[in-house]
Amino acid sequence: MKEYVVAVVGATGVVGKEMIDTLESREFPIKRLIPLASERSAGSTISFNEKSIRVEELTESSFEGVDFALFSAGGSISEKYAPFAVKSGCIVIDNTSHFRMDPTVPLVVPEVNPGALKDHKGIIANPNCSTAQMVVALKPIYDAVGIERVVVSTYQSVSGAGKSALEELENQSRVNLSGGNYPPSVFTHPIAFNVIPQIDSFLESGYTKEEMKMIQETQKILNDPAIRVTATAVRVPVFVGHSESINIQTKQKITAQKVRELLENAPGVEVMDAPENFEYPTPRSAAGQDAVFVGRIREDVSIENGIELWCVCDNLRKGAALNAVQIAEYLIQS
């Protein structure tokens, strides 16, 4: 079996670490793993397949002889270094938002639009975490009855904002429980025992960039600019796992039971929908899992053709690392 040289850019970050764990747990055929990071983090070590590997500094020549480079070190790093990787003949799978809306770059969720991969020119974009889990849940419904409009509100964990955000939630919670004050620094407001209706920065329209990502990326992944989406993205005091309340107006009528059946047979989805036994997904139960969990499936009482559902996923896995590794797996199989 062929083995590959794989570089992970941003190897010491929350998503980078999850990428390395995912490559290991899914037994991706690796000849050599090259963890890359900024000068500051270079020299530290990461663990892979029970070996300790030294983190190297990311440079323009890091990608010689590399087959796949998984980037998750911020948009400006992808912007600067992905072209060098491509020039070295490496395939870039980029987890940042930098290339996502570039019409020459496929934006791919393997369960949803694997066909888009065949057009890649060296760079493939991984969607925003909130978008990835949503399109996995929407796709079977979209294929069955068409989707007119989606209204989504998110409940996003702090891990999407990186290591320092995880620390801020932990430390702030602890200090607050002792009656103390812990001023926010990663977030614009306290996140402990609070919710913050802002993720990423604001645009002129009043939407945030995060919300517009959910709208535009959904249209691109479903390859349907006519699908209408609106989103409100909210940070909640959860460590790992994003939840979404999704209202779907379908083109044709579909029953909740039919949606349940479709999703039970859909790749990457696990239906947890037995409310009489209090069975529905929560972020704490989804954390550390690969699937996109869906529950609370019901027919919308407010319109003729509507479905409400609740979708939860480990944002570091399917929302980031897992999807990137799945893209690489798809490419080596096809």
Next chain:
Amino acid sequence: MKEYVVAVVGATGVVGKEMIDTLESREFPIKRLIPLASERSAGSTISFNEKSIRVEELTESSFEGVDFALFSAGGSISEKYAPFAVKSGCIVIDNTSHFRMDPTVPLVVPEVNPGALKDHKGIIANPNCSTAQMVVALKPIYDAVGIERVVVSTYQSVSGAGKSALEELENQSRVNLSGGNYPPSVFTHPIAFNVIPQIDSFLESGYTKEEMKMIQETQKILNDPAIRVTATAVRVPVFVGHSESINIQTKQKITAQKVRELLENAPGVEVMDAPENFEYPTPRSAAGQDAVFVGRIREDVSIENGIELWCVCDNLRKGAALNAVQIAEYLIQS
């Protein structure tokens, strides 16, 4: 000035205490305050206007000579004792769901439908906390351009579930931060660092009772059975303050700026909407305040006539105690 005898049923509960604080802080003209509770809590004392008052046991004859009785001790207590109160000539303002959908009982938010008060027959219902704050925000928009449909997702604090829920969030958070496990007992799943898409019990339709309250009570308060509402009610690890992501499809087009102006001039509403300065409401900033706070006002990109907004309120105040006291104030003024 006339003074009144006021009984508070459930005086030792989270909402009952808030009712007593609200009567005091708003200087309701009280001749005598009678705190009532179950046999278990009777004999304890509460503080009112710097005096200590003994909590009495609730009985069928507790309401003799009482002008107003504010009930917040659960639906079954209201069901059993409200009729005795009415028979004694007392006006009941009931915070439970028991009488809300009774067509002979007005369901009132004073800023929204004070006119409904004139038809009362001794019992007036206080709406569900999530409904109360939502209709305060919806009403000015409803009056200006009509509302076709509302899609709401909530982020509800644990205080809505009472004292033991506040303790469970606090203790579970503390134990979890120390690496320990703290099994849930008030909630069906852990609430610390988690979100739970269930409030109240499930109905055959897949909606919860809480969600159906938001739908039916909104129609009753706006006196418009044609207004279409769907809701997803979610518990978040916040002590006090409910947040709502509200998507509004209006009958006629309205701009975000016009909505902002309407809400700035609306009774009971405070607009906090300067995202460029990170100004928007959060539950921690709304807790302890009387107003319904609204921010993130923007035109929905997915439909022609749509508005998105974010609404936050202290669920113990406007969502419960304040609204009940405002009803009593309205009655003594008119």
